[in-house]
Amino acid sequence: MSGLFRAPLRRLLSAWTDVRLAEPDSAELHLDPSLPTIYVLPRPALSDALLLENYTRRRPMPSSLGRLIVGQTSVARCVTLPARRSRWWPGRPQPVAPFTELIAAGENVQIVPVSVFWGRAPGKEFGFWHLLAADNWQLTGRVRRALSVMVNGRDVEIQFGAPLHLSDIHDGRDPALTNRKVARLLRVHFRRVTTRVLGPDLSHRRTLIEGVVRSSEVREVIDELQTTPGERSRGNRQRLQRRARRYGNEIASNMTYPVLRFLAGALRRLWNRLYDGVDVTGLERVKQLAGHSTLVYVPCHRSHIDYLLLSYVLYRDGLMPPHIAAGRNLDMPIVGPLLRRGGAFFLRRSFRDNRLYGAVFNEYLHRLLAGGYSMEYFIEGGRSRSGRMLPPRPGMLSMTLRSFLRIQQQHARPVVFVPVYIGYEKILENASYQREMGGGRKRKETPLGLLKVIGRLRDEFGRVSVNIGEPLDIADFLDNHSPAWRESSDSRPDWLKGAVAELGTSICQRINAVAALNAVNLVGLALLATPHRALEYSMLKGQLELLCSLVSHTPSEPGPSLPEGDAEGWIAQVLALGMVERREQALGDIITADESQAALLGWYRNNVLHLLALPALVAFSFRSQDAHSVDELTELLSPLWPMLARELAVPVGPDLHRQLSQIVERLVSQQLLTEHAGKYQPCGNLEARERLRLLGRMIQPSLERNTLLVDTLLASPSGTLGRDELCQRARSLAERLALLSGRAAPEFFDLRLFESLVDSLVADGWVCEEEQYLVFDHNLRHAAHNAMQLLDASLQRRLAAVTGPQEKE
Template identity: 35%
Template structure:
């Protein structure tokens, strides 16, 4: 029998090698699942299929995993390296686990009694032929799993490129034996647990059935909440309820997605071509976090940062290839234009107007539609920043969608809702040229088909893209920890804790996104060049600065989730110079090479620097303090940092708690001393003149931020009772003057929203009294620090502008 099976598998190998592409999930299971292949492994497949085995074996060999058809030889005893869990499916239900499989488990467990150093790893594996969840249709039976023979051959032809081999977390038999023993019942339990696992895995990969769109509309339009809103609409506008209902139907049709699995498959082909055309690879990190949440039955809400329109496409593509369900995506109504609007809808987009203000019917319908998506178990994605960041920094969160998410949890949601922040980054953003024009005052161009075609024409080598899944936030756990009263009075629409919780969760999302930033050659090179006032460095200086950054990031890690480059400084610089549309020039003189930014590229490069500015702001602040004081006691450094840190923390969504700040600063000082950038003797920090150039470049990372703080603080010193709106406007005007006179290219330097956030921070940290006037004594203390770290000419410009403004 075994000889016949071997022959049959050989016959299958040739056609399947052409028809079925290797698609392992995860892409590197040895590393991502932390498999110890020095120990024996046993693969468990859900049901008997020689076709699945051939495909699975091909993936194993390509990944460097043990060959499944070669038996394990454990101290002279041979046992199979793979088992099928059951015989397949009957018409309506699966058969039980095979006795043969239970016996194999039992034999492995018995070996663990005899050999204490043995630890066999049981690895569940399934082959997913396509990912269609099917549609809701009560008149039809659920689709059955594809069978062998003709149907399997057809599947190989049709789903060959969409067949995935899913490797799951290994189960340690040593752990099982130590905890539960090694009798027959444990072998049976292992088989039962594996069956449950495969059932969960299938659901996590396909998701719930796709909705019947009209049936969903009918259900929503019968909900008491929407019926009340329709009645109010009719009354307030003096129209019939029938007309108000028609308006509600139009709103639903405008909002709702129309997901098509075939549309997703077509999109996958296009996106595969697009990424190969645009980028030199997409690096994905921590997807295992999301796979675990999906297996555990969580309702997943993806909240990525927003850099580009590409974000929508990239995240869905990555999730599909990580074996996860693509989400329903909240997209701006501006993207609902021909022909891409319908395509986005089929890919899962549901459209949202920029504002709900004054339209109760629309806001009610949208909120109920979102709650229905949660109730049905669909994953959801929305951009908490509201729009794309034009500066490269995270924008202040817009809390409307988070508020609706929390309301869904309060009302009828039974599955746990978990928010997954996602860092999305690029070495080169498609729209960055447009962002620069908009920041200079150009009107935002309306999205249309012509704009899409112009963007496609620009497709070229843009470096790498990054998707990093940050630390998830399970909403019920967060509320239990911070607002234990949240379960009281569930029918109350806006309890006292609600708004604070929404703000707290939204802020934590931004912090977690920043904790997962991707450091790459482009943003490091941009940071170094922009730190030079002339935006130019010799090749040697630039390489030295890049190496200093790399050493700091590796020795004082910002967070475990940050993606760091593995290349050397020389390799990174070579990579950046080979990218298109970067605007970095290499010039030669008698002394060597000078690398500089073109004038027009300086603003563009600040975008990439700002992607990682939060990683460097604290060491930049320490470097700036030491540089400007030349010699200073360590406790005074700590005091200065502690006064400025609350503002930096709020502005840049920093994760270090105030109570942990001194430990972090100590680590930074030690690293700067290790790199010989500063001297540290008898509790005094001082500059090391032989390496002062590197220290100067480090200090520049916080220069413009401190200048902004000084502008607002100086105005308040002069006019302590200035109203908030006037203070924002005056601060912006002074900053614009400063940027012209001192060549400051940072687009966020005179952003009114940044000044508004700083003023809020001043209030939160006690810089205003109860009457709303500035506390001049505290401001004097703050300005005493700022004045030391800002050049004399900039200080004079600020003072002069403030005095003119007073006149």
């Protein structure tokens, strides 16, 4: 074979196949050029060996062709890991890995494991043709492998493992024992790579639903409903089982490989048409976990595109796409079946009053996690119309924690949350978001509405960023929050509610920590800080550079990503997207935004405002008083920062004094502040003062909104206002303030922001709830007095003009 057919077959395979993905790159393998290299395949397959030969010949890496002479030992450059003894032939001797002679001779060789995937089908019957042709968990015969090469020749992936050095593994023991150890390490590696790329074997949808309906948890609810009076529980056991089965069919996904492959190709063309590029950072953290952990992806939710974008990125980069929790509103004709076959499972907005539906959904979610399937859901509950991170909803997080407690009783794989930030330079839903924030009614999604989107494919949408945050292992989180959680046998322990709230906060903070600065949100931050949404071109360039410099010193790891290029290129990009206008003037060009453009820029600014909130707060504190020491800044801002930090989903930090010291030093290095006798004050340069003022104005709307809420609460005696009444009253006053101050952004008086602020006051101990009324003491008045001192006289008068009539009432 090697003499007569191998070379022609290799050339034929080279012409027919195309390696879609090979990772890591040859340079990232860090192969030692002084050591002999042996490649190891997980199973005998001539097609895999020939493909590897072609690949190594075209790359700056050791060839896998021929034999290798090491000392007195000759071994093939490409070997296969022997299969385990067949249970059908117990008398046949166990095959051994071919490294014994090298180990006995004391030779040092680097062993590189190589996994080749012809197609990406998980183990499931997708139809006769794809059952034969698609790669999966099962070993393949010669005919099936030939069909796989024919069908999937243009969709091949090669996964290289880190090289193993025999000298590091051999400890002087029997060479046969070391040989078995090497084989065991390689088998574990190949199993993890297969799990990462293909995911676990998929159960047939009908089998999975039937298992959910027959589970003890669902049967227990059916038994209780039979004896409970009420409209939903009427009927015999068979009728309730049919209803549970109907719920299962409504919920369950039906992930199929042909649809995954179709979507991968269609989405690749879609992204190339819509965006100038998709920038991905931090995915290596996911790949390190995917082989041995169950992953729960928790992205921020800004657009319907989020569903498709993350799955596409994962599939493109060699990871199995997750099962995605989607709202039932997307289960529409044409679109719903396609999403379902792409991995989406559907849930209702609320099922608190439907115990049977809740039991079926909980059991389905549990079986996905217990089976090791990766999953994705949005903890915000819905898309953010304001552009900022919404408070986390407890529903899916609570169900995940309860399922994890059940899984741990079986010593299953670890479950890890993967925070994901998705940032756009321009989204498809711009117009609808502005209409809804202005009080318009949310329109129901329909196939016709999606067809209208197709007509916008010729528009410019810039770039999109997908940043992976720091993963959060559930077991490690519970060890810190509730150390005795392993001893709990209750499905709803007392500590669960508090753990869910803290878990949601931590995930939101990890998402925001890896936000992506881009051209649009940078221009939005700078331009909207001006009174009339206009700024000189040269001043705008300098301000963009200042903002990037401040964010680049963010101490968190992983941290935010910065845009490529320079300020001139960023402004040009925003102009090309139609988000601002450039007006030529004899004394210098001016960048402006009209009212509609400003409303859009506000959405993108809110994506990343949290990255600069504390520097902006420091800059704003110099608005009403020229000089501050770091101690004075700490005393002034310590009552305000926790509430702002919670609103913007960023950690408060253990040492505010140290944080403020670092920020002040950065402002000094930017020549915006000067130090004299232990106090800091704005530079005398007029341009520097203007930059500092623009930086501080970014946080002004949030400060005004928070102060207005607290003043509204203090205007009534303690214990006389309820949460809902306070939020409604504050919202009305904020709308009035927006008219007086000329703000056109509806998000300034978004009711959900005030609800979140009240949560912050309660969580931080400023307010407590007694019999549905809010109770406070003199500490809140003292904090409000400090906040008012931060505002200059004009802002104080404006707030007084708004809240004054309310106080008289």
